[in-house]
Amino acid sequence: MGEFSRKKFKSLAIRARVVNVSDVPKQLSNDGKSNIYFDWRPLTNDEIGVKIVAGHVASFIESRRIAPQCVIGVPNSARDLGIETQKELMRRHPEMKPLDHPFLIAEKSHMEVGMLPGLALDSEGKYAKKPQKAIVLDNTITTGFSTARLVAKLREKGIDVTDVVCLTKRNGLTPMPGLDDQEKINELKNIFKEHSRPRIGYNKALTSSELFESLGIRFHSMSDDTELIGAYLSIHKLDEKRLTAINKEYALDWGSRRLKEAARPIRADEKSLPKQIYALLQEPDPDAVALEPL
Numbered sequence: 654m655g656e657f658s659r660k661k662f663k664s665l666a667i668r669a670r671v672v673n674v675s676d677v678p679k680q681l682s683n684d685g686k687s688n689i690y691f692d693w694r695p696l697t698n699d700e701i702g703v704k705i706v707a708g709h710v711a712s713f714i715e716s717r718r719i720a721p722q723c724v725i726g727v728p729n730s731a732r733d734l735g736i737e738t739q740k741e742l743m744r745r746h747p748e749m750k751p752l753d754h755p756f757l758i759a760e761k762s763h764m765e766v767g768m769l770p771g772l773a774l775d776s777e778g779k780y781a782k783k784p785q786k787a788i789v790l791d792n793t794i795t796t797g798f799s800t801a802r803l804v805a806k807l808r809e810k811g812i813d814v815t816d817v818v819c820l821t822k823r824n825g826l827t828p829m830p831g832l833d834d835q836e837k838i839n840e841l842k843n844i845f846k847e848h849s850r851p852r853i854g855y856n857k858a859l860t861s862s863e864l865f866e867s868l869g870i871r872f873h874s875m876s877d878d879t880e881l882i883g884a885y886l887s888i889h890k891l892d893e894k895r896l897t898a899i900n901k902e903y904a905l906d907w908g909s910r911r912l913k914e915a916a917r918p919i920r921a922d923e924k925s926l927p928k929q930i931y932a933l934l935q936e937p938d939p940d941a942v943a944l945e946p947l
Contacts, residue, residue: 655712655745662709662875663884669696671821672885674895681795688898689882691821693792697734707737710790710818711745713875714738719816722749722784727791727803735790788816794874795825797861798837804868805844817865821881822874826858833858844868 666672671691678686696702714721724742726735743749787807791800794817804814828837838855845855850869865872882899891899 655708655715657709657712657716657875659876662713663880665705665709666691666693666821666876666881667884667888669702671696672881674885674891674899676892676894676898678898685795685825687902688895689878689902691793691823691878691881693820694730697731697792703733703737704741706734706820707741709875710734710738710820711741713873714742714788714818715745717816717873719788719818719871719873721786721788721815723787725787725789725803725807727789727800730793730799731791734792738790784812786813786815788818789814791817791819793821793823794819794861795823796827797864797872798827798841800861801844801864801868802840804865804870805848808848814870816871816873818873819875821876821878822861823878824860826860827864829858830856 671693673690673692675688675690678688679690681687681690693706697706710724714724721742724735724739726732726738739749789800789803789807794800797817800817800819804817807814827841828834830838841855845853845867848869849855849867853867859867862872886896886899
């Protein structure tokens, strides 16, 4: 059993350039826009990087006393991470069998929300064993909408989702009834009608924590946006435009003196590429000080 260190995980996020600050707002997956975004994909899409993250996730799951039959990564964002986390848990706990995770048999298949575990086929063309209980894993959760959709689909297939785990929780709200995307609101109303515990209606915007609590699911985040932004600012000197964007979005009182002192042009090579991951994990950031050892 590995011991989860939040400090080491935060250090990993900073070294791997998970936190990104742009001088112009960028489109987010939840249809919103922000100058700040959190991108785990260069790390989790990398053959070795995903194993490093999976080790942290497995230790986090153990530290929270979660005992899933399988770990299911949200399609298109954390599918491979879910597979690697399951493999790591199986290595640590031999009682977990491969068939408890259908994705291990159909790793190469393209998984959409409508094509779920239980539909995967084994090498003989037979349906893989369907787990009774599972946890859902995602990279970054802002509103929780796409994760809630997957939870609902899994429950319809007879798989009880007990927990949701994410690498980073970002502050955000689900669509506001009467104001936001009506299609998403209608889908959330249907999800609440069938899967809320106890049965309640969807009639207001919710945080991701409130959303999963309403669905009777325990929600766990390995890091949150404010702590990563704080760590990012503590070791990077950004230009005033980017610092102002951070301060405006998060309403953080970093102090006008610090903003002024920290202001300077951002490094041209600030963003990382997948091939740079190993160097980033092994070498200190030029602007970094006192990072927690990995």
